[in-house]
Amino acid sequence: xxxxxxxxxxxxxxxxxVRAQLRSAQDVQRSETFEARIDAGDFxxxxxxxxxxxxxxxxxxxxxxxxxxxxxMLPEGNWISRAxxxxxxxxxxxxxxxxxxxxxxxxxxxxxxxxxRDQLLEALHSGKAKYSSIFNYxxxxxxxxGVIGWLVDGAAIMNQVPLCRCSxxxxxxxxxxxxxEESFHQRQGYxxxxxxxxxxxxxxxxxxxxxxxxxxWPSLMMFGPADxxxxxxxxxxxxGIKRMTNDELRQKFVDATIEQANILGITxxxxxxxxxxxxxxxxxxxxxxxxxxxxxxGEGECNRERLAARVKAWEEGAWVREAALAYTKKQALxxxxx
Amino acid sequence: MNTETxxxxxxxxxxxxxxxxxxxxxxxxxxxxxxSLHASDAKMAIQLARDVYTRRQEGTSIWVxxxxxxVASDPGDKGAYxxxxxxxxxxxxxxYELPDAxxxx
Numbered sequence: 001x002x003x004x005x006x007x008x009x010x011x012x013x014x015x016x017x018v019r020a021q022l023r024s025a026q027d028v029q030r031s032e033t034f035e036a037r038i039d040a041g042d043f044x045x046x047x048x049x050x051x052x053x054x055x056x057x058x059x060x061x062x063x064x065x066x067x068x069x070x071x072x073m074l075p076e077g078n079w080i081s082r083a084x085x086x087x088x089x090x091x092x093x094x095x096x097x098x099x100x101x102x103x104x105x106x107x108x109x110x111x112x113x114x115x116x117r118d119q120l121l122e123a124l125h126s127g128k129a130k131y132s133s134i135f136n137y138x139x140x141x142x143x144x145x146g147v148i149g150w151l152v153d154g155a156a157i158m159n160q161v162p163l164c165r166c167s168x169x170x171x172x173x174x175x176x177x178x179x180x181e182e183s184f185h186q187r188q189g190y191x192x193x194x195x196x197x198x199x200x201x202x203x204x205x206x207x208x209x210x211x212x213x214x215x216x217w218p219s220l221m222m223f224g225p226a227d228x229x230x231x232x233x234x235x236x237x238x239x240g241i242k243r244m245t246n247d248e249l250r251q252k253f254v255d256a257t258i259e260q261a262n263i264l265g266i267t268x269x270x271x272x273x274x275x276x277x278x279x280x281x282x283x284x285x286x287x288x289x290x291x292x293x294x295x296x297x298g299e300g301e302c303n304r305e306r307l308a309a310r311v312k313a314w315e316e317g318a319w320v321r322e323a324a325l326a327y328t329k330k331q332a333l334x335x336x337x338x
Numbered sequence: 339m340n341t342e343t344x345x346x347x348x349x350x351x352x353x354x355x356x357x358x359x360x361x362x363x364x365x366x367x368x369x370x371x372x373x374s375l376h377a378s379d380a381k382m383a384i385q386l387a388r389d390v391y392t393r394r395q396e397g398t399s400i401w402v403x404x405x406x407x408x409v410a411s412d413p414g415d416k417g418a419y420x421x422x423x424x425x426x427x428x429x430x431x432x433x434y435e436l437p438d439a440x441x442x443x
Binding site: 048 | 352353354356372373374375376378379382389390393394410412413
């Protein structure tokens with residue numbers, strides 16, 4: 001899954017970083033070398049010099065992305081014990097395990113920037129760090145799981161593919177691995193919906209349509225605020241941290257998805273959706289940004305439940321982490337004594 | 339690679355150490371670095387590496403090594419270290435022009 005493209009820091013904070021950066025003549029020179037490397041399309045590795053703002057932007061974006069993967073396991077985990085067949089259960093288990101793996105690749109990439117895993121988790125648990133708002137919506141029917149695969153993972157792929165060319169190499173490498181695995185997520189979701197639409201009862205058709213109605217707009221919100229409200233997007237694009245703007249990706253997603261909806265035989269809940277011959281794109285209705293910011297701000301239907309589940313898992317696992325470490329230390333002492 | 343990690347700022351005494359993972363994708367090929375993970379000891383690192391990095395038969399063998407044990411060249415020395423090889427084109431076979439009759443040499 002994936003993260004939302006949003007910078008929740010204030011402009012003043014960012015400017016302060018930029019100012020703090022350019023103190024010495026040496027820094028000015030390093031900064032120029034860095035910019036030249038970016039312009040030449042070079043990849044930046046963990047030990048290379050980088051501006052503080054670049055580092056902070058990456059830590060925020062990668063950790064937000066990692067948190068999204070881990071929290072994203074929860075809405076789907078809800079259905080593992082209720083999957084309709086053994087086949088679907090095995091598929092769902094594999095998918096949820098993948099999400100956990102994606103979280104790990106990304107945490108590891110973030111750690112190369114000089115933050116510890118514990119710091120990252122502490123930021124999630126305290127509510128300081130964000131994760132994608134999509135996971136604060138409940139999964140109420142089996143069709144939700146298919147729609148999450150199709151739309152939510154579909155939106156994630158749309159976002160993640162350009163990140164495989166991110167200028168920060170450890171992030172790009174993690175994204176290549178994630179993208180390779182993500183395609184199965186979208187295909188299994190779409191296929192499960194196809195089965196329901198083709199072989200299902202009318203009640204099951206309605207269930208699919210209802211799920212699409214509920215997930216469509218939150219999926220479009222996954223691309224983050226409109227370009228005009230993303231003041232820091234431009235810098236991220238300049239630095240090759242982002243490769244396409246939020247609105248460009250959103251449009252690409254809508255264009256690709258409508259055809260798939262037609263094949264399924266469902267509609268999306270947007271009366272303003274219309275093919276625009278001139279633009280060669282679909283026009284679509286306005287997004288409810290008040291809802292987006294409400295959910296990001298903690299007032300979504302499941303924010304509290306999701307965070308509480310993560311904190312509980314962390315706290316209840318504490319004794320396991322401590323015991324494993326104690327065992328390792330004891331073994332080391334033993335082998336020294338021998 | 340996480341070996342290049344800067345010193346974490348927080349107290350990490352309770353964190354499991356970091357390991358680098360190398361996977362041999364099939365017999366006959368080299369082990370290749372594929373990522374890193376935290377584990378309390380080597381046995382657990384191997385086990386977790388299997389779960390994290392070979393869920394789709396990506397490997398037939400795994401190496402793990404403590405990240406702290408890896409010594410790397412300094413990126414600041416990159417130019418001084420590697421650039422001297424740039425003008426030594428005579429080290430490549432294509433530098434030598436031979437008659438067509440023996441050019442497959």
